[in-house]
Amino acid sequence: MNQDKQEQINNQLISEFSKTLEMFSLNKTESQLFVILFLNDQPMTLDDMKDSLGKSKTAMSNSIRTLLDFNLVERVFIKGARKDLYQAKKDLYEKFMKTYVKRWLEALELQITSLESIQDEVNDLHSDSDILTNKLSEAIKFHRSLEEVFKQISQYDQ
Template sequence: MTNHEQERLENINNLMISEFSKTLEMFALNKTEAQLFVTLFLNDEPMTLDDMKEVLGKSKTAMSTSIRTLLDYNLVEKVFIKGARKDLYQAKKDLYEKFMKTYVNRWLEALDRQVHSLESIEKELKKLDTNGENISHKIHEAIKFHQSLEEVFQQISKYDQ
């Protein structure tokens, strides 16, 4: 492969990382996490933090933080290779399933927290010896809204199983 072809291939790879990571950012990954996932996904071989740092031009600390987030979301996995002295990571390959499960679960957890918080606010309002019907109605509407969203995401979750 000529230098010109190698350069064009590298540009295409960089464009792929940039464009694909924009989609992943919609799943609430930050830019570095999204770029790191795409890099791991495109790479056929597991990578060390140093490899990731080199490819993305970011600090090792940024790579370490991002890889922990991706591990928490179950989007990457640590790989054991006999004789390797450093930790190796690779992207899990079933993109749709992994991202949808992660995304839906994050929404369900957030919605559950919000409903509990709003219910707590509603209880506090009821303790007050005042006529707060308007705000009570608004809180109740907000709770219903969150519960409706929760039902939708639970349906999506059942569909993905």
């Protein structure tokens, strides 16, 4: 396969794969960087990443920090290397699902707490607004149902 065609296919792969990752709340640069690290067999420096994506070193540093926070990449040590090196972690599906489920559960917990607080305020007012009370109850029930689904999913990952 000629070099131009291979580069075109590689760019398409990065583009399409990163679109999927963006659904997991990664921004475009973070998604593209993860795909590049995932496809690359060797650990990469920030300079390597910058050259691969054509972005600034600052953008790479911020993106790698996010990917580290999500536990999707790891810093690796290679004797004699003077710069930090990073690579995508193995078990892609497991890592994404654990991260995604954890984030959903944290967000749901906050939302349920907020909705229950609003419900308490409505109850304290002894409001005659049955519609509002019913809608709040439905919203809390919806969030609790989602929470239960994500808790069940997280049990499969353990």
